[in-house]
Amino acid sequence: MSAPPKPPPLTTVESTETSDSGAQTLTLSVGPQHSGSGHMRLIVEVDGDIIVNVAPDPGYVHRGIEKIIELRNIIKSIPVIERPSIIDASNLNHAWVRSIEEIQGVEVPRRGQYLRTLLNEMNRIMSHLYWLSIYGVFLGHTTMFMWPLGDRELFIDLAEKLTGARITYSYLVPGGVRRDLPPGFAEEAVKRTEYFEKRLKEYDRIFFNNPLFTSRAKGIGVLSREKAIELGCTGPTLRGSGVDADLRKDEPYAAYPELDFEISTRPDGDSFSRAMVHMDEMRESCKMIRQIVKKIPSGPIRRKAPIVLPRGVAYGRVESARGECSFYLIGEGGDKPYRARYITGSYRNMAAIPAVLLGNRLADMPTAWWSIDYWPVEADR
Amino acid sequence: MSLSHEREDGLIQKLKENFPSDIKETNVIRRARLEVTVAPERIKDVAIFLRDKLGFDHPNGVSAVDYNRENRFEIVYHISSIRIKEMRDLVLDLKESVPRNAPKVGSLVSVWSGVENYERESFEMFGIIFDGHPRLEKLFLTDNWDGPPPLRKDIRFPTD
């Protein structure tokens, strides 16, 4: 590679300038190498230590997936689709196969729907646990970094039993799923979810009821209900602002209409609310996993689906761990899509980052920023 | 899906009554998915009507599609409703077409502030200019990107 031109400085002071009110402001560049996690740069303008302006600078993981999908067969695209949110792979995969099936008009057998839902809910727990562990890093709470990553392995093992891979499954294919339940899976799943629910109580004790966390998160990074709707936020960010919108209830897909679960919302819209929404969702997912392994009907897991994408348009969406993940898919009759627009939860919640940070102190930035559950790889695609 | 489309037809009816000459085409893809194509000059009025009168207050995203054989870009605003609970499963695709050689349209940031990032992305990936956008600059591409807008259909990158 030839010598690149001089890039802007990393975590350094860029300039001082005088704002309209006469106060001196300072422009800081945070990232992409910062002490949290995530390949994201924020250009933050501070007045004293109050944040007065934020400009996210994403694109450090922009891999041009929309272009790549246009050049590949719809089945070969599945691993590419999964990579943006590797910790939540099956939900993204579900959005893709759902939009393909919508155009093809393929109905998935009920057992296949249940297996899809099972992996989706396991993935939601894994993704939330990963989020929680990075929240621990952001807040300097090493126990909360170690515990969720250790408990995440419980579900990684389960998923490995089911699909054969740790985190990148490519389990959902148009028409159904790849593999059936292995023997002894149901007992193992019940055992592990019950153990995990006990662990969640301990999380509450050491982290969520801990003044170290609550004093840093309550009232910080407030996103009002109106603002959240107007900015098009989704997922836990929207539900943390008091909106009970969840595609699993609003537009029931797969096996969700037959399951008993609740949507967790919190009215305050601060970092603490968003964190608690994540916690409640993990509990609900545990319940759902137990219901699924109990209720799962027998029958085929997969129906034959054509490998071509007929002419047509579909807007397929699912509720992934970070919010609504959707594909705007246009088929033209070949085995490749004409256009596949890929909008993920993090991309939509990116609009909320400035809204959440403005007016807070610089020291509160990590708490507020990471409470949005912004996964840069998913946003950049 | 062979369910009735009363709700969707009702929405289209309301739009057609209020904008008789600007709604060029309407299409119900399936239950809860409908497409409305409008003239680019009047898209802002239609958008404000949708937001204020029909309850579409939640932007889901913006897609741009390059129909290079027909020599046009299509810009699609996917919008849904949070305020009306019964309509939350519904996604309305508000479409407009611009000629490929002069891709310039009005921005809808003043209607739904959430579309800012999507319009920026359409600008850098397709070269579509949004008039009235507060910050129309690069979003994802590298700082010294000098190539063409990469998602246009006629652009091919060498594979190695």
Add this chain to the structure above:
Amino acid sequence: MSAQRTAQEEDPVATLAEGLSIWVGKLSDLVKKVVDTGPIRNVINWARMYSLWPVNITTACCSAEFGAASGARHDLERFGVLPIGSLRQSDLIVIEGTITKKMAKRLRMIYDQMALPRYVIAMGDCAMSGGLFHDSYSIVNGAHEFVPVDVYVPGCPPRPEALEQAIIMLQEKIRRSKVYEQG
């Protein structure tokens, strides 16, 4: 040329400094020889092997498996690998996955800011050759295009065990190499 020399001869401080630097140079050559042959080398390499602190930078999705490897079950800290925020105190970059053109510049800057010795592990197929995204318009096909790489870890993403093996291989490499030729 001659004028310069006379100026130096007249300035006793410059003469002294020049002489001193020659002596320091000779002395350091001697020290290097002694260190690299004697048991001091083993001690230094032993210290370096077990304090590989990686920079806290993630480039793409392999960071999920890096996180899992640092977490409770796999616990990379038992090999002395502790992610650290400061570039000055870190010795290792684990390039976790796809490197975009935008990130490559920053990654090279980070590499340049690190103190010697420094090591690079390229984790994942994308960091080796572009992997799944080899035909994309915005990525660099492999980390070796802009930084020297010590160990490659194949896999998409590699399992945490593979990363552990890479760390062990890097430690073996450090153990065998000379003190002043590392990084």
